[in-house]
Amino acid sequence: MLNSKTPAGPLDQKWTDYKGHVKLVNPANKRKLEVVIIGTGLAGASAAASLGELGYKVKAFCFQDSPRRAHSIAAQGGINAAKNYQNDGDSVFRLFYDTIKGGDYRARESNVHRLAEVSSNIIDQCVAQGVPFAREYGGLLSNRSFGGTQVQRTFYAAGQTGQQLLIGAYQALERQVALGNVEMYNRHEMLDVVVIDGKARGIIARDLVSGKLERHFGHAVLLCSGGYGNVFYLSTNAMGSNVTAAWKAHKKGAYFGNPCFTQIHPTCIPVSGDHQSKLTLMSESLRNDGRIWVPKKQGDNRKPGEIPEEERDYYLERRYPAFGNLVPRDVASRAAKERCDAGYGVGSSKQAVYLDYADAIKRYGHIEAGKQGMHEADEATVIRLGKEVVKEKYGNLFDMYEKITGENPYEVPMRIYPAVHYTMGGIWVDYELMTTVPGLYALGEANFSDHGANRLGASALMQGLADGYFIIPYTLGSYLSDDIRTASIPTTDPAFEAAEKAVQERIQTLMNIKGTQTVESFHKRLGRIMWDKCGMARNAEGLKQAIAEIQQLKKEFWSDVRIPGAIDEMNPELDKANRVADFIELGELMCIDALDRKESCGGHFREESQTEEGEAKRDDVNFAYVSAWEYKGEHQWQLHKEELEFEVAKPTQRSYK
Amino acid sequence: MEHKNINLTLKVWKQKNGQSQGRFETYLVNDISTEMSFLEMFDVLNERLIKEGKEPIAFDHDCREGICGMCSMYINGRPHGPWEGTTTCQLHMRAFKDGETIVVEPWRANAFPVLKDLMVDRSSFDRIIQAGGFISVNTGNAVDANAMPVEKDKADASFAAAACIGCGACVAACKNSSAMLFLSAKVTHLALLPQGSPERKTRALNMIAQMDKEGFGACTNTGACEAVCPKEISITNIARLNQEYLYAGLTADK
Ligand SMILES: Cc1cc2nc3c(=O)[nH]c(=O)nc-3n(C[C@H](O)[C@H](O)[C@H](O)COP(=O)(O)OP(=O)(O)OC[C@H]3O[C@@H](n4cnc5c(N)ncnc54)[C@H](O)[C@@H]3O)c2cc1C
Ligand code: SF4
Ligand code: FES
Numbered sequence: 001m002l003n004s005k006t007p008a009g010p011l012d013q014k015w016t017d018y019k020g021h022v023k024l025v026n027p028a029n030k031r032k033l034e035v036v037i038i039g040t041g042l043a044g045a046s047a048a049a050s051l052g053e054l055g056y057k058v059k060a061f062c063f064q065d066s067p068r069r070a071h072s073i074a075a076q077g078g079i080n081a082a083k084n085y086q087n088d089g090d091s092v093f094r095l096f097y098d099t100i101k102g103g104d105y106r107a108r109e110s111n112v113h114r115l116a117e118v119s120s121n122i123i124d125q126c127v128a129q130g131v132p133f134a135r136e137y138g139g140l141l142s143n144r145s146f147g148g149t150q151v152q153r154t155f156y157a158a159g160q161t162g163q164q165l166l167i168g169a170y171q172a173l174e175r176q177v178a179l180g181n182v183e184m185y186n187r188h189e190m191l192d193v194v195v196i197d198g199k200a201r202g203i204i205a206r207d208l209v210s211g212k213l214e215r216h217f218g219h220a221v222l223l224c225s226g227g228y229g230n231v232f233y234l235s236t237n238a239m240g241s242n243v244t245a246a247w248k249a250h251k252k253g254a255y256f257g258n259p260c261f262t263q264i265h266p267t268c269i270p271v272s273g274d275h276q277s278k279l280t281l282m283s284e285s286l287r288n289d290g291r292i293w294v295p296k297k298q299g300d301n302r303k304p305g306e307i308p309e310e311e312r313d314y315y316l317e318r319r320y321p322a323f324g325n326l327v328p329r330d331v332a333s334r335a336a337k338e339r340c341d342a343g344y345g346v347g348s349s350k351q352a353v354y355l356d357y358a359d360a361i362k363r364y365g366h367i368e369a370g371k372q373g374m375h376e377a378d379e380a381t382v383i384r385l386g387k388e389v390v391k392e393k394y395g396n397l398f399d400m401y402e403k404i405t406g407e408n409p410y411e412v413p414m415r416i417y418p419a420v421h422y423t424m425g426g427i428w429v430d431y432e433l434m435t436t437v438p439g440l441y442a443l444g445e446a447n448f449s450d451h452g453a454n455r456l457g458a459s460a461l462m463q464g465l466a467d468g469y470f471i472i473p474y475t476l477g478s479y480l481s482d483d484i485r486t487a488s489i490p491t492t493d494p495a496f497e498a499a500e501k502a503v504q505e506r507i508q509t510l511m512n513i514k515g516t517q518t519v520e521s522f523h524k525r526l527g528r529i530m531w532d533k534c535g536m537a538r539n540a541e542g543l544k545q546a547i548a549e550i551q552q553l554k555k556e557f558w559s560d561v562r563i564p565g566a567i568d569e570m571n572p573e574l575d576k577a578n579r580v581a582d583f584i585e586l587g588e589l590m591c592i593d594a595l596d597r598k599e600s601c602g603g604h605f606r607e608e609s610q611t612e613e614g615e616a617k618r619d620d621v622n623f624a625y626v627s628a629w630e631y632k633g634e635h636q637w638q639l640h641k642e643e644l645e646f647e648v649a650k651p652t653q654r655s656y657k
Numbered sequence: 658m659e660h661k662n663i664n665l666t667l668k669v670w671k672q673k674n675g676q677s678q679g680r681f682e683t684y685l686v687n688d689i690s691t692e693m694s695f696l697e698m699f700d701v702l703n704e705r706l707i708k709e710g711k712e713p714i715a716f717d718h719d720c721r722e723g724i725c726g727m728c729s730m731y732i733n734g735r736p737h738g739p740w741e742g743t744t745t746c747q748l749h750m751r752a753f754k755d756g757e758t759i760v761v762e763p764w765r766a767n768a769f770p771v772l773k774d775l776m777v778d779r780s781s782f783d784r785i786i787q788a789g790g791f792i793s794v795n796t797g798n799a800v801d802a803n804a805m806p807v808e809k810d811k812a813d814a815s816f817a818a819a820a821c822i823g824c825g826a827c828v829a830a831c832k833n834s835s836a837m838l839f840l841s842a843k844v845t846h847l848a849l850l851p852q853g854s855p856e857r858k859t860r861a862l863n864m865i866a867q868m869d870k871e872g873f874g875a876c877t878n879t880g881a882c883e884a885v886c887p888k889e890i891s892i893t894n895i896a897r898l899n900q901e902y903l904y905a906g907l908t909a910d911k
Contacts, residue, residue, distance in 0.1 A: 019679045050796040065717060065776075066783050068823055069725040085803060118806035121799070130792045130850050132816035139806025157816060163724055164819060171791035178787040186780060209772055238719040272692045277700055278721050400723065403740070403747045404694075406660075470797045518707050520700070564707050569674065572715055573707065 002255075002628055002642045005430040006110040011648050015114040018431075021386055022474055023481035027077075030055035033480050034488060035553070036203055036218030036265035038190045038245045040067030042162075042461055043444025044224030045169035046468025052176030054473060058549055060173070061185045061205060063240055063575070068170040071226050072464065073296045075162020076283035076397065078144060078154035079461040081119040086143050090151040092116045097649050099459060102148040102328050103424070103452020104618060105651040106258070106626070108644065111449045119462055123155055125469055127450050129168040133157050146457035147284055147319040148328035150657075154458045159283055159396045165461055169468070170332050188214070189575060191503045193221060193252045193440060200252075200440035204496075208575060213500050215491035219483050220439045220476060223249055224468070227423040227445035229262065231583045231590065232535070233527020235420035236268060236281040242579040243586050246427050246446050249537040252282055254435035255628035255640060257428035257448030259586065260594035263455055263603050264536050265421035266332035269414075270352040279419040281402060282355065282380045283397055284457040287325045287332070289360035289390070290414075292316050294353050298343040299563040304354055304413050306328060315339055323656040329455045330603045331656060332639075333418035337536050338614065340417070345416045356413035361386035418536065422460060424451040424603065425593075428628040428642075432475035433467060443467035448626065453602025507567055510577050515560030519577045522557050525588055526550065526580070534591050539607040543595040550588045551635065557584060589629060589637060596639065599623040662689045663755040667702070669714055670762045672771055675778075676743060679771065681760075695748040696721060696739065698729065704843045715774040723747040726822030729829070730775055731762040736826035744824065744887040764825050766834035767872040779825050781871040782839065788867035789860040790843045792853050811849045818845035820888045827882035827890075833874030838882035840864055841898035842890045848901055858908060861901040 025033065033056050037048045048060040062070060065071040082095040095116040100107060123141070127133065133155050135141040143152040157164040176182040187208040194202040194215070202217040228243035229235035250256050264545045267282045300307065315335055317324045327335075336353050339345065346352050365386025369377035379386070379401045387410050391398070401409045427435050427442035429449055434441050444464040451459065533546035557580070565571040600609040600616035601623070609617045626642040664687045672679030684706075689698050689785035696718055703713035719727040728745040738748045752757065761775065769777040807815075819842070827838035844861050847853030853860075876895060883892040 012721045046796075053795045064719055064725070064727060065779055066726075066823065067726050068783075069719055071720065071725075073725045073822075074720045074722050083802070121797075124799035125794075125796060127802040127805075128792065128794045128852055130847050130853050132812055132819050132846065133802075134816075134851065135807060135809050135812045137809050139808055139812075140803050157819075160724065160820065163822070164816070167819065171786060172794075172796075174783060174786045175791045175793065177783075184785075230844075238725065239721060261838050273690055273692045275690060275697045275701060277694070277697050280722055330844070399742075400747070403723075403743060403749060406692075406749070406751055516708075518704055520704055562707060564710075564712055570715060570776070574712060618857065 002640050004108060005432060006108070007431065011109060011113050013112050015117055019111055019474055023035045025477045025481050025484060027055050029484040031057065033057065033219045033483065034059065034217060035220050035222065037061065037222045037224060037477070038203065039070065039224035039226060039444070039445060039446070040170070040173065041070035041072035041224060041226055042166055042169055042448070042464030043468045044222070045070070045166065045173045046465050047222055047443060047472050048182050048471045049169060049172035049176050050469050051476070052179070052181035055181070058176070058182040059185065059218065060182055061190055063187065064207060065186055065190045067173055067186065070166060070169060071241050072166045072461070073163050074238060075461055076159045076281060077285040078156035078161045078458040079122070079145065079165060080146070080153050080458040081123045081155060081462065082116055082153060082457070083120050085141060086152045087214060088151045090153050094151065095153065098149050099456060100451065100452070100649040101654060102456040103650070104356065104450065104616070104654055105620070105624070105625060105646065106261070106601055107450055107452035108626070108646065109646060109648060114471070114648060115450050115463055115466050118466045121470055122462060122465045126165060126168050129172060131157065131164045131168040133164070135175060144285055145326065146290055147287060147326045147332070148456045155187070156285070159285070159394060162461060165465065169465070189578070190225070190248070191578065192248045192499045193437070194495050194499045195252050195437060196489060196493060199438045201489055202491065202496065203497050209561045209570050211566070211571060213503060215496045215500060217489050217491055219480055219486060220441065222472065223427060223440070223442045223446050224444050225446045226582070227426065228586060229420045229423050231368060231526065231587050232420040232530045233523050234271065234276060234279050234531070236265060236279050239278060242582070244579050244582045245260070246442070247582040247586055249427060249435065249437065249440060251631050253437045254440060254442070255428040255630050256589060257626050257628050258425040258453070258593065259590045259629065260534065260597065260604055261424035261453050261602065262420060263329055263422035263424060264331055264333045264418045266336055266418050267355060267416045268419035268421070269401065270347060270349060270417040280400065281421065282401060282414060282416055284329070286355060286394060286397065290325065290355040290357050291359055292325055292353055292355055294339045294344040294346060312458060313344070320656045327656045328454055329458065333536060334605060336418055352411035352415040352417045355416045357390060357409065358413070361390055361410070364389035370642070392464055422455055424448065424453060424455055428626065432478060433472060434475070434479065441472065441476070443472060453604055507574070507578070510561065510581070511563055511574070513559065513561050513563070513568055515562045517556070517560050517562060519561060519563065519573055519580050520603070522553065522561060523580045523583065526584055527554060529553070530587055530590070534594050537605050537607050538594050540595060543591045546591045547588055550591065554584045557581065588635065593627055593629065594638060596627060597623055618653065624651070660716055660751070662688045662690055663750065663753065665689060665753060665756070666716060666758040666759045669775070671714065671774055674773055675770055678751060682783070689750055691717065691738050691749070691751045693750045694721065694746060695732070696746050696752065698750055715776050715814065717776045724822060726824040729764050729777065729826070731764060731826055731829055733760055736764065736829040737887050742887055742889045744822070748835055751900065764829035766828045768834065768836070769825060779823070779902040781873070782823050782836070784871060785867050786843065789856070789863040790847070792847060793856060805851055807850060815846050816850040818842045818849070818890065818894055821890050822888055824887060826887060828873065830881040830885040831874065832879065832881070833877060835876045836868050836873040837876040837895050837898065838886060838890055838892065840868055841894035844898050844901055845894045849896070857901060858905045862905045865902060876905065
């Protein structure tokens with residue numbers, strides 16, 4: 001039986017009560033306890049810094065050349081917090097409720113409420129560290145709105161919020177490195193979890209420079225290894241983002257929660273050709289001011305500027321008048337796909353819609369002219385002023401768009417299309433963020449916990465930092481307080497030997513295949529299968545086909561992949577092969593999960609389950625559960641269900657009309 | 658946007674590891690779409706090399722969005738190539754003409770030893786941050802975020818300095834291999850905020866001491882760093898750093 005270990009008591013008291021009663025580890029004992037942390041994104045860096053400050057002996061790992069480069073750095077738009085600085089009716093309850101509803105009632109209430117409770121502390125902590133959030137002229141913090149909410153609760157630093165938050169956490173981490181509390185291992189890849197007497201006790205990692213395998217002991221192991229969107233090959237994730245750490249844990253007994261829950265982000269730069277290696281996000285914050293449209297006529301080849309107002313279909317405003325361009329991501333993505341599939345797409349591929357700033361530029365121009373007392377300003381002046389305002393708000397995003405496409409978005413509307421962006425699914429964890437393997441935890445995007453079937457914008461950064469700064473420092477103590485008498489286990493222990501040998505053999509096997517096809521080509525083929533059959537729309541027949549195709553792909557990979565170079569040296573192709581091999585196995589599980597969940601919910605759209613208007617139709621009677629999959633051997637998984645109970649946020653059909 | 662396919666000659670630095678000697682290798686690459694990014698052109702070449710049974714070219718990259726600071730190629734004598742305010746990963750093939758020869762090398766600096774081909778070790782930057790590039794506040798110690806207003810001008814200037822991605826192009830461009838632009842960006846980011854001022858004295862001193870220890874050179878104000886910085890970090894930060902250093906030296910009570 002899955003036990004979420006949710007504390008008893010009223011929802012808004014659970015966390016306070018928990019903190020008041022949780023067992024503590026005294027400072028002298030903390031110094032004897034070692035913690036291994038995989039990943040230095042927002043979740044990992046904040047956890048490493050906080051646990052180091054508390055006195056634990058921490059070892060942190062990342063595969064990049066510096067912890068500052070974790071994928072969190074790329075987050076653009078912002079971070080939510082229930083500060084209610086705008087006095088617009090925000091509260092902990094409202095943030096909790098929006099997140100549960102936005103997640104289409106597939107998240108655990110207690111975790112989400114706790115997230116909303118600590119959200120305010122995150123902003124305080126970051127400001128104290130020197131994170132330069134955007135400010136108003138009075139010197140106070142500025143907010144913007146994001147999709148799926150009707151209040152302004154998003155804090156931001158231009159389009160570089162993730163960068164600034166991560167640099168804050170990274171600096172806190174480096175401070176602990178200097179103090180000797182954290183040992184940092186850059187350019188290292190974790191390739192297995194070591195389990196001794198049923199408890200996670202360390203890892204096997206590969207030094208990516210020398211190629212050597214290393215053993216590291218820990219009284220506990222924290223996975224903060226990020227999401228697995230790259231299973232689709234093309235996604236907005238960084239090139240190195242991977243599922244390997246989570247997958248190894250899964251195969252050692254950690255259940256995988258809701259693997260099929262994937263977020264497809266509506267506003268990304270469309271694919272330009274076969275050479276495409278990744279997709280670039282245009283932040284959701286752009287939907288604050290930009291308007292999305294397609295021509296009313298199918299196959300309209302006119303330039304956007306030549307299409308008059310009355311011949312444009314602002315389809316989000318038309319279909320969802322209450323939220324307009326700010327509907328949640330899953331809704332906006334499906335609406336774009338619907339228009340393009342119906343033949344209204346734009347650009348040479350016809351797989352794109354317009355995101356238009358012309359109105360916003362005029363609107364801001366008028367406001368600015370008014371502020372400057374230029375009430376008679378002519379059109380050109382208004383536009384010039386408007387462009388300046390837009391530049392200040394979104395300049396770096398507009399520049400990025402221009403560099404990639406060669407088009408100037410201040411003059412012509414941007415072309416955008418949905419792309420894989422985030423994975424709500426991940427390693428299943430209980431209230432304490434512990435996986436089904438004692439002593440093994442999962443934080444940040446790597447766990448499944450807070451976003452249900454769809455994540456609201458600006459909530460991943462919040463969750464990563466909540467987990468690392470404010471939750472794990474309490475919940476880890478609950479486990480380690482029983483472990484204070486466990487001396488460090490030497491890495492000569494047979495369990496370490498065996499784990500290292502298994503990793504070694506797998507690498508050897510991969511290198512010995514010496515086939516004809518590149519790792520990249522397998523990854524592309526996997527991505528194609530996933531995008532076509534387990535992407536924005538899914539159906540039983542397609543998913544069954546996908547499972548068969550992936551199993552076939554796996555056979556081909558293990559008999560025909562070609563990896564150049566050697567084992568005992570820096571070998572990026574070998575690193576990639578290790579990751580793609582795991583993605584292939586994960587892909588199969590995602591399809592199995594999507595097949596099992598016959599309802600539509602959030603980002604998971606089963607074509608068999610939709611309303612007459614084509615909106616997702618949830619089935620609370622049969623599917624109000626978290627799917628937690630247990631690995632049982634090749635191609636075999638057993639489903640465990642965590643039934644979801646909604647005591648406070650009673651499920652209703654989600655409507656943004 | 659119009660696009661076409663072009664043919665190029667690449668001269669790329671190949672080096673097996675930190676101990677071995679490197680050399681240039683020449684590759685012809687054909688049919689490169691001008692819509693590709695510079696790194697996608699390398700992807701295409703690497704795929705071909707692997708198929709031909711040759712060694713692909715190792716290079717650092719991750720986000721491919723110009724923000725992680727991982728990519729680092731010295732292209733035709735300029736870090737990150739010809740476009741201003743642009744990282745290697747954001748450089749697109751539109752920047753090149755059909756038939757052109759492109760020379761690609763790693764960052765060159767004593768403090769950035771080559772690991773393989775175009776990859777270098779920049780951990781010296783992390784150690785400079787360890788020496789003082791932070792505000793000493795433990796988790797849980799913070800007051801309400803709006804308790805301490807910060808003038809918008811200062812906050813904006815702090816943010817502009819904090820935009821540094823730690824790529825090291827400034828060092829690669831500098832004939833002295835100085836890390837002053839990187840270091841000054843961090844000192845400015847923190848010094849302009851009230852939260853960062855209690856540690857002003859020690860921060861600049863300690864970070865500069867670490868920079869010297871790592872083998873970075875001295876700054877002679879040539880301005881090469883500013884010209885190539887993908888985040889357009891201003892050289893005026895170096896002047897501010899010098900002020901901070903002076904202030905710290907004058908008032909240091911150690
Ligand atoms: C382009 C983009 C924009 C976004 N914008 C926003 C936004 O505005 N607001 C928001 O809330 N969210 C946003 N998100 C989502 C958010 O950025 C991520 O969900 C979040 O940063 C994940 O943080 P993390 O700490 O869990 O993992 P990551 O930041 O992905 O870090 C993973 C870490 O694990 C390490 N690692 C992984 N595998 C291994 C291994 N096997 N061995 C060793 N180390 C390993 C990596 O080196 C890295 O340090 C955005 C995402 C993208 C792609
Ligand atoms: S100052 Fe500029 S060039 Fe130097 S590391 Fe920072 S971003 Fe790179
Ligand atoms: S790859 Fe991240 S900045 Fe270029």
